[in-house]
Amino acid sequence: MSIELMIDGLVEKGFAVLPQFLDQHEVNVLAKVMQERKNLFHQAGVGRKEGRAVREKIRGDEICWIEPTDPLAATALAQLAEVKHALNAHLYLGLDELECHFATYPVGRFYKRHLDQHRGEDTRVVTIVLYLNPEWQENDGGELRLYLEKEQFMDIAPLGGSLVVFLSNQFEHEVLVSKRERLSLTGWFRRRPI
Ligand SMILES: O=C(O)CCC(=O)C(=O)O
Numbered sequence: 001m002s003i004e005l006m007i008d009g010l011v012e013k014g015f016a017v018l019p020q021f022l023d024q025h026e027v028n029v030l031a032k033v034m035q036e037r038k039n040l041f042h043q044a045g046v047g048r049k050e051g052r053a054v055r056e057k058i059r060g061d062e063i064c065w066i067e068p069t070d071p072l073a074a075t076a077l078a079q080l081a082e083v084k085h086a087l088n089a090h091l092y093l094g095l096d097e098l099e100c101h102f103a104t105y106p107v108g109r110f111y112k113r114h115l116d117q118h119r120g121e122d123t124r125v126v127t128i129v130l131y132l133n134p135e136w137q138e139n140d141g142g143e144l145r146l147y148l149e150k151e152q153f154m155d156i157a158p159l160g161g162s163l164v165v166f167l168s169n170q171f172e173h174e175v176l177v178s179k180r181e182r183l184s185l186t187g188w189f190r191r192r193p194i
Pocket residue numbers: 103111116129143144173174175184186
């Protein structure tokens with residue numbers, strides 16, 4: 001993995017894509033962990049606090065939160081901790097913990113355009129998405145569409161092992177309809193509340 005390239009991308013554009021951040025073996029391990037925890041997943045919601053609700057026309061993924069000490073996710077979490085250290089060392093972001101969950105989009109599901117940082121007191125600073133689909137094909141859909149300036153956008157296929165990193169308050173994004181079950185580990189590096 002090339003942390004330098006990631007830092008350059010974040011400084012210049014606010015986002016970076018790192019293909020093969022995780023090796024195929026580790027991708028398979030995590031995909032299997034997801035499979036084994038199938039009955040711990042629940043339908044994801046949108047909104048905050050009392051307003052939080054499941055709205056499948058906005059967001060159709062099912063999620064399962066990951067504890068920082070989860071032994072079966074330890075390799076990936078250690079690599080992500082290195083990412084955090086690099087971000088803090090080079091960009092002085094003051095990132096603290098990683099809040100993360102596994103997510104699965106069953107066939108036909110999507111997540112409409114949104115921003116990850118909620119208005120108000122939210123401390124999510126950097127979004128990371130690590131894809132766990134070993135054999136994703138071009139026509140399987142499920143791309144992450146990242147909105148750039150002037151309504152331009154970039155589509156990123158959820159290829160197994162690739163990591164996408166972006167500043168949470170700067171990029172609206174959406175997940176296009178997935179034609180196959182689509183797996184990922186999604187997370188947010190948070191800043192300590194002041
Ligand atoms: O899975 C992805 O590509 C993005 C997921 C996402 O936007 C989210 O969970 O907030």
